[in-house]
Every structure is written in C-alpha cells, then in structure tokens.
Amino acid sequence: MLLTRAxxxxxxxxxxxxxxxxxxxxxxQLTTLMILGIAVAVIGVRGLIG
Known part of the structure; x- marks a missing residue:
C-alpha cells in the first residue's frame, strides 16, 4: 500500500x-522499515521460544 502511494x-x-x-x-525508507519490522518480529519470537 505504501509503495503504491509512493x-x-x-x-x-x-x-x-x-x-x-x-x-x-x-x-x-519503506525497505528499512520492513527490515526493522522483520528483525523485531524475529527477536520477539526467539524471546518467546527461548
């Protein structure tokens, strides 16, 4: 959606x-936000599992 708007x-x-x-x-900016979002999700999942 954001890329379409851009x-x-x-x-x-x-x-x-x-x-x-x-x-x-x-x-x-969109690419950076997506990478940071994925990194936060991975850290969160690893925190829940471990």
Missing part, C-alpha cells in the same frame, strides 16, 4: 517519466 505521488516522476530522488527516498 508511485502515485506526482513528485516521484519527472517530466520524462523517470523516477526521482523523492521516490528513491520513499522506497529506501
């Missing part, structure tokens, strides 16, 4: 249709 943002593409730094920044 792609529809008018600032994410320039006049030639190429992706801009704004889209790259949003993509990197």
């Amino acid at each position: 792609r529809r943002d008018p600032k994410s593409k320039d006049d030639a249709g190429d992706l801009t730094r704004s889209f790259t920044l949003q993509f990197m």
Whole structure:
C-alpha cells in the first residue's frame, strides 16, 4: 500500500517519466522499515521460544 502511494505521488516522476530522488527516498525508507519490522518480529519470537 505504501509503495503504491509512493508511485502515485506526482513528485516521484519527472517530466520524462523517470523516477526521482523523492521516490528513491520513499522506497529506501519503506525497505528499512520492513527490515526493522522483520528483525523485531524475529527477536520477539526467539524471546518467546527461548
């Protein structure tokens, strides 16, 4: 959902249709949040099991 919103943002593409730094920044933020979320979930599961 967030990635779709980032792609529809008018600032994410320039006049030639190429992706801009704004889209790259949003993509990197989303990727970082997903990695951190997975890490927290793994730590939580390991805490419950061990």
